[in-house]
Amino acid sequence: MSENRFVQPVFYGRLRRLLPLFRRDPLVAADQVTDRALITVVAILTFLAAITAGAAQFAVGTAMHWRVMMASELTVQLKPQGARSIDADIVRVSDILRGTPGITTVKTLSRDESAKLLEPWIGSASSLESLPIPRLITVRIDTDQPPDLVALRKAISDAVPAASLDDHRTWTKKLGRLSDIFLTSAAIALVLVIVATGLTIVFATRGAMAGNREIIEVLHFIGADDRYIAAQFQSHFAVLGVRGGLIGGGAALLLILALKIGSAASLTVDFSGSVSPGLLDWATVLVTFAVIVLVGLVAGVASRITVYRTIGRLS
């Protein structure tokens, strides 16, 4: 590079100054082996962080999707009770439901359909002939203007004491807690990876500065100030950090995209039987990008702080 110092057109020099990321300032005697090791470590860390963040985003997205589905449905269960005609009770409850504002659809499951749901636990439908089977009514509600559940529950149990209304609250709560757990674990993992990246950059910077101690001393004697010397090291390690981040984050992105394409081929079916939209959506891609940017920032800040601290001690 320095061989053509004199033939470099002036604009090229300007361009290099404009783009500090691509400027390779030769004042720091770079150690190729250390540099490559550093890039590799940062790449691995970024890959893990991006995958973690992507997975968490995916899990939370899925949980939220299910939550919305569940929250828009109610179930009424009628237990058979002695002499009462269960079919008459079903009609009574259905009428109450249909008359309640905020309810869009009411669907009664026939005895056979209800029995089928129990099959996995009790056995085939034919052996249930003589058994009293609880019956189900599924209800879709308008989530924008939901019905008054307290009043509805009271109206139903007044009319048919053996009927119980299930608004899936336990399940939506559990899903909420689950996605909280996903988010927390992902956040912890992310913080750990960021700390590890920062420490890696700190140690690499310190090592390089110890190795370049002579150079730093000479630079001081010929009139360089700390800011100038710091800039040499800082830009070097910030660039290494960003490179590692891009490689690791890029690999994670590729993996996520591959999974996205793969999952689009084998469509996911959720609990209500409907096909859910692309679960690995672009938000996952965005999250991965955010991780790369974060790693770059951490690399820059970590090397900057280390450089200033070390220069203070060296002179």
Place this chain on the structure above:
Amino acid sequence: MQAFPYRSAGELVRFENVGLRYGVGAETLTDVSFSIEPQSFQFLTGASGTGKTTLLRLIMQALKPTRGTVVLFGQDTSLLEKDGLTALRRRMGIVFQDFRLLDHLTTYENVALPLKVQGRDEVTYRAEVTELLSWVGLGDLIHAKPPVLSGGEKQRASIARALVAQPELLLADEPTGNVDPSLARRLLRLFVEMNRSGTAILIATHDLGLMDQIEGARRLVLADRRLYAEASDV
């Protein structure tokens, strides 16, 4: 020892009863007092191990005195902040005994470094540096890196680096220590020319023959931990 006048303005360097001790032993330098005037020419001499390099290191702020006061360009260095230190160092050029060129930079880059670190644009000094390099006889070696240079070539590159920013004070530690007598004479002429153009020169050497080549140059003599200075200004 010389009695020096107090606070005459314009002195580049002034030592007042400076003592320096490395670690816990006896003092390496004791009660050193002298001053360097602008545009003066002096040799610092004394047997090997008497503390010539130590004295230069005190001037270039690589060492702090154990006792006494070092005043540089009119400023008490014990009160100096970092930025002030950088400003002072930009007013002096240093030729280290072991050159201290940066091995991964070319001769051109090494010599241009004092200007570069001041934030100057290369366009403004390229011609200047190239001219200086031909002047010290390194015109054909601007792209060579120090490891392939001979001792004398490194010596000249380090002298060129010390001179490039046209300092007010030049400190040279045994600048002819690694070269044959004829090159030594040429290098000495270089210092004389610099001195004529306004730079004060302090050359540390144990080579008496070298000093004899410059008639009337002031001599600072180190012996027995003390400095015996001839008057330059009286």
